[in-house]
Amino acid sequence: MSSTPELYKHAEEKRRVAREAAEQSSLFREVEDDLRHERMVRLWKRYGFWVIGAALAVVLVVAGYQIHKSMQDSERVEQARVMDQAEDALMARDTDKATALLTQLEKTGNSGYRTIARLRHATLLFSQGKTAEARELLALVASDSDALPAYRDLAVVQDALAGLDSDDPKSIEDKLQPLTVAGHPWRHTALEISALAMAKEGDPARAVKALDGILDDPDTTPERRAMVESLRTVFAHDAAGK
Numbered sequence: 001m002s003s004t005p006e007l008y009k010h011a012e013e014k015r016r017v018a019r020e021a022a023e024q025s026s027l028f029r030e031v032e033d034d035l036r037h038e039r040m041v042r043l044w045k046r047y048g049f050w051v052i053g054a055a056l057a058v059v060l061v062v063a064g065y066q067i068h069k070s071m072q073d074s075e076r077v078e079q080a081r082v083m084d085q086a087e088d089a090l091m092a093r094d095t096d097k098a099t100a101l102l103t104q105l106e107k108t109g110n111s112g113y114r115t116i117a118r119l120r121h122a123t124l125l126f127s128q129g130k131t132a133e134a135r136e137l138l139a140l141v142a143s144d145s146d147a148l149p150a151y152r153d154l155a156v157v158q159d160a161l162a163g164l165d166s167d168d169p170k171s172i173e174d175k176l177q178p179l180t181v182a183g184h185p186w187r188h189t190a191l192e193i194s195a196l197a198m199a200k201e202g203d204p205a206r207a208v209k210a211l212d213g214i215l216d217d218p219d220t221t222p223e224r225r226a227m228v229e230s231l232r233t234v235f236a237h238d239a240a241g242k
Contacts, residue, residue: 079105079113086120098124111146119151122158135159153179157186160193169201180213188214188224195231204238211235 082101089098102124105117118137125134141147141155156179160172172193179190191214195207211232214220220228 075110079109082109083113083116086117090120090124095124095128111144112148115141115144115147115151119154119158122155126162131162135162138162150185153184153186157189157193160190160197164193164196164200169197172197180210188217188220192228192231195235199235199238204235207235208232208239 082105086098086101086105089095089101099121102117102121105113106121109117118141122134122137122141125131125137138155138159142152142159144152156175160167160176163172176190176194176197178184179186180194181187184190191210195210198204198207198210211228214228215225215232
């Protein structure tokens with residue numbers, strides 16, 4: 001029959017094993033949550049840049065009329081020709097030619113085409129993995145008082161999205177806060193990126209509330225609603241585990 005000291009040692013060993021198992025389980029859950037969040041961030045960044053690119057095309061069309069109004073005919077024709085050539089080069093994946101043409105417009109174009117060229121060039125640089133250079137161009141657009149507000153805000157959104165992996169989450173929130181007001185054209189995108197920043201900061205409950213602002217909007221498209229609901233499910237699970 002086992003002695004009392006032996007029984008005590010056996011009980012202590014069982015408690016130690018149980019404690020280590022619980023700690024490992026907790027660690028595994030944390031790693032799993034981090035990995036899931038990283039996957040969601042990567043997914044949204046791919047999806048987000050596509051959405052922003054599509055929106056940029058719309059903005060270019062809407063703003064084109066204002067650009068043309070402010071230019072002499074000969075100047076308008078020449079800069080439009082260069083921009084068309086740059087777009088054709090981008091479509092043909094001739095990045096060297098596209099870069100040269102966009103850089104030309106950045107230096108010699110009027111405020112409208114200069115801004116468009118910077119935005120297009122930034123998108124190209126992102127696709128090449130040249131994030132720092134792309135963000136420098138976006139900073140120029142965001143701070144350009146001659147650029148249309150739609151362009152400046154677009155640059156802020158793109159820069160915030162690009163900084164999700166590296167920037168302080170609170171700085172991203174602060175940067176996007178003016179764009180989250182009701183009626184702002186970039187409100188949904190700004191709320192989604194803000195939610196990712198909040199979750200990264202360790203506050204998934206606030207991230208859920210930010211996403212609810214999109215889901216409660218009757219104008220939210222079905223495609224965006226599906227993406228937001230997926231994000232919300234992840235963050236709601238994280239919030240419940242806290």
